[in-house]
Amino acid sequence: MSSVKHxxxxxxxxxxxxYVQSNPGANVPKLINLLRPFARIPMHREIIDQxxxxxxxxxxxxxxxxxxGFRQLSPVVxxxxxxxxxxxxxxxxxxxxxxxxxxxxxxxxxxxxxDPTSDCxxxxxxxxxxxxxxxANLSLEQLxxxxxQGKELGVYMYLYSGGEPLIRAADIVKLARKHxxxxxxxxxxxxxxxxxxxxxxxxxxxxxxxxxxxxxxxxNDFRRGEGSYAHVVRAMDRLKSDGVGFGFxxxxxxxxxxxxxxxxxxxxxxxxxxxxxxxxxxxPIGKNADPTLxxxxxxxxxxxxxxxxxxxxxxxxxxxxxxxxxxxxxCIAGGRRxxxxxxxGDVEPCAFIHYANxxxxxxxxxxxxxxxxxxxxxxHHPFNSNPLRPCPLLDNPDTLVSMVHASEAYSxxxxxxxxxxxxxxxxxxxxxxxxxxxxxxxxxxxQEKTKEAVS
Numbered sequence: 001m002s003s004v005k006h007x008x009x010x011x012x013x014x015x016x017x018x019y020v021q022s023n024p025g026a027n028v029p030k031l032i033n034l035l036r037p038f039a040r041i042p043m044h045r046e047i048i049d050q051x052x053x054x055x056x057x058x059x060x061x062x063x064x065x066x067x068x069g070f071r072q073l074s075p076v077v078x079x080x081x082x083x084x085x086x087x088x089x090x091x092x093x094x095x096x097x098x099x100x101x102x103x104x105x106x107x108x109x110x111x112x113x114x115d116p117t118s119d120c121x122x123x124x125x126x127x128x129x130x131x132x133x134x135x136a137n138l139s140l141e142q143l144x145x146x147x148x149q150g151k152e153l154g155v156y157m158y159l160y161s162g163g164e165p166l167i168r169a170a171d172i173v174k175l176a177r178k179h180x181x182x183x184x185x186x187x188x189x190x191x192x193x194x195x196x197x198x199x200x201x202x203x204x205x206x207x208x209x210x211x212x213x214x215x216x217x218x219x220n221d222f223r224r225g226e227g228s229y230a231h232v233v234r235a236m237d238r239l240k241s242d243g244v245g246f247g248f249x250x251x252x253x254x255x256x257x258x259x260x261x262x263x264x265x266x267x268x269x270x271x272x273x274x275x276x277x278x279x280x281x282x283x284p285i286g287k288n289a290d291p292t293l294x295x296x297x298x299x300x301x302x303x304x305x306x307x308x309x310x311x312x313x314x315x316x317x318x319x320x321x322x323x324x325x326x327x328x329x330x331c332i333a334g335g336r337r338x339x340x341x342x343x344x345g346d347v348e349p350c351a352f353i354h355y356a357n358x359x360x361x362x363x364x365x366x367x368x369x370x371x372x373x374x375x376x377x378x379x380h381h382p383f384n385s386n387p388l389r390p391c392p393l394l395d396n397p398d399t400l401v402s403m404v405h406a407s408e409a410y411s412x413x414x415x416x417x418x419x420x421x422x423x424x425x426x427x428x429x430x431x432x433x434x435x436x437x438x439x440x441x442x443x444x445x446x447q448e449k450t451k452e453a454v455s
Contacts, residue, residue, distance in 0.1 A: 009037050010087065017082050024070040028055055031082070038091040041098070065275065065315040072273060074243030076205035081245065084183040084206050089156040096154030106369045107335030107378050111157040112150050113351060116143060116168035118343040121191060136343035136414075140171045142361065146341065147179050149365040159185045161351060163343060166192040173200055176207045185210055187249055189228065190235035198235075202242035210249040210278055211235060215259040216268075233272070240273035247276035247316075254282075254292060257299040261306040270316050277310075277318040279303060283352045283394060284426040287416040291426045297437040304388070304441065325390030326442075333392075334377025335369045346412040349377050352393060353400070355409040355420065372407035388438040395431050395438075397424035 016034045020027040032052050039045045054060045070078060089110070097108040118136040138146075147158060158179075160172060165186045176184050184207045193209070201207050217229040239246045248269050250260050259265055260279070269277060281300065284291045295303070304323045311318055325331065332338055333350035340348045346356040347368040357371040368374065380403060382390070389395035392403065403409075404420040411417040 009034075010083070013087065014079065014083060017079055018075075021070060021075060021078065024067055025058075028066065035086065035091065038087060040091070040095045044091055044094075061313055061315050062317075065317065068315055069245075069275060072240060072243065073245055074202045074205070076203065077208075077243055077245050080180075080183065080205035084156060084181060088181050089183055093154040093156045100153050104366060104370065106366075107374060108153050108369065109155060109335045109338045111159055111338045112146065112155055112341065112365075113159040113161055113338055114138065114143065114146060114341040115162045115343040116160055116165050116171060117163040119167055120162055120164040121167070121189075137168075138341070138343055138345065138360075140174065142345070143171065143175060144178070146360060146365060147175065147182065151179070151182070153366065156182045157185075158182055159187070159338075161187045161340075164189055164192065166197070169197050172207065173197075173204060176204050180206060182206065184208070187212065189231070191228070191231045193231075193235035193238060195238060198238040198242045198244060201239070201244045208245035208247070209235075209239065210247055210276075211274075212249050212251075213269075214250055214252075215256045215265065236272040236274070245275060247274045247278065249278045249280070251280045251282055252299070252303055253295055254299065257295055257302060261302050263310075266310050266314055266316065266318070270314065274316060277316060279307060279318065279320040279323075281320075281322055281394070285352060285354065285423070286413070287418060287422075289426060291430075294427075294430045297434045300434060301437055301441065322391055322394065323388065325387040330382035330384070330387050330390040331377075331392060334381065335374050336377065336381060339369070339374075342412055344412065344414065347371070348412060349373060350393075354412045354418075354423075355404050356412050357407060357409050373403065373409045376403035376407045386438055386442045388442050389431075389435065393424060394427050395434065397427050397431055400424055 013031075013034045016031055020031045029052060032048060032055065036045075036048055039048050054062050057063065069081075073081075094110060097110065100108045115136075116138055150156075150158070160168075165172065166188050169192065172184065172186060176182075186207065187210045190209075190211045201209070211232055213229070213232045236246065252260050266277070281295050281303070282293045284294060300323065303320055307318050307320045307323060310316070328337060331350075333340075333353065335349070338350075340351040340353075341360050342348060345359040345361040347358050347360050347363075347365075348354060348356050355373060357373050358368050360368060363371075377392075380392075380399060383392045383396045383399050384390065392400040401420050401424055411419075
């Protein structure tokens with residue numbers, strides 16, 4: 001698509017969006033049609049067709065969620081979501097990333113996760129970032145450079161973790177304003193969501209928050225500290241009032257799975273104003289990590305079932321970082337869909353894989369994607385024929401050992417340079433226990449599909 005044609009169609013889309021906001025129920029189909037010219041690959045054309053079909057049912061949960069978005073979000077937040085997330089990041093960015101994959105013979109991510117700082121005002125039990133040295137920071141200039149380089153490769157989605165990224169809230173807002181064609185998401189403990197910051201985010205529009213919460217007060221505060229749940233509730237109320245986009249981010253483990261999987265919890269999050277929920281399972285990262293917090297196979301299966309149930313029925317989009325491998329053909333790390341850059345600048349294939357070959361301060365983003373460990377990820381993916389066992393650490397630990405040694409990657413844990421065998425050793429039993437359960441689920445699905453095809 002020529003730049004002139006793209007610009008004209010983008011302008012038409014922006015004007016159409018303002019028209020849609022006056023009556024979403026009646027006018028969203030017109031917005032869907034305005035997106036059609038940007039659909040360059042079959043997957044996107046299929047999604048647009050499905051969106052049109054879903055909207056024809058006024059009782060569809062996705063439609064209800066979208067209508068809630070138009071009511072709750074500020075107009076600028078709605079516009080940024082459509083223009084930056086749907087258009088730039090998905091419809092434009094993904095096909096461009098495919099082109100660069102072919103050109104450079106390496107993975108090109110859809111999103112980049114980076115840590116503005118390793119500092120945090122909480123000390124949550126089992127945090128994957130706990131083994132990074134405190135006091136590390138990526139400067140404003142370094143963060144900006146990563147985004148500039150990423151956009152050249154078609155990346156318009158940027159995520160912040162840490163540490164607590166909102167310690168750097170002023171810089172996050174500056175970057176959002178400068179790169180107003182990108183979408184940003186920050187994983188936060190919500191303690192620093194002040195009235196002033198909330199109002200700012202409502203006006204900037206292209207920063208959404210994923211608020212860490214691990215159940216109601218008792219279960220949440222078990223890992224995150226007394227009083228942290230109260231901060232979550234207060235922050236959600238502020239963000240909802242200011243029309244800011246936000247959702248929840250939940251780590252499920254052996255002690256809280258039944259609660260965070262419950263309908264009561266999901267309904268509470270919807271009531272507080274969440275538009276998405278992102279589930280992660282506990283991974284024992286760090287020398288003193290507690291493997292007993294690993295979810296059991298029965299708990300992981302429960303999350304598999306509940307996420308799909310809620311996705312089909314609730315007015316919120318929920319996803320599971322591990323259990324949704326079937327929708328993304330396995331593991332998304334290693335630059336295949338995303339990568340992680342620590343506050344020390346180490347370019348890691350995943351936030352949970354603390355190994356690297358290069359540092360972003362000494363290399364370009366493209367060179368990092370071509371580094372030995374990222375090459376190993378590209379060559380060995382998928383790590384399992386069962387997409388419900390996608391992870392090279394949690395589900396296929398021997399594979400991670402092999403890739404780290406083959407690439408001669410170094411440990412990025414400044415507090416404790418764990419040998420990869422020690423890291424994977426904490427997941428061996430969980431991987432073995434999950435295998436028969438995952439295989440049973442996947443084989444049952446395959447049999448159901450066969451029966452449907454025959455009938």
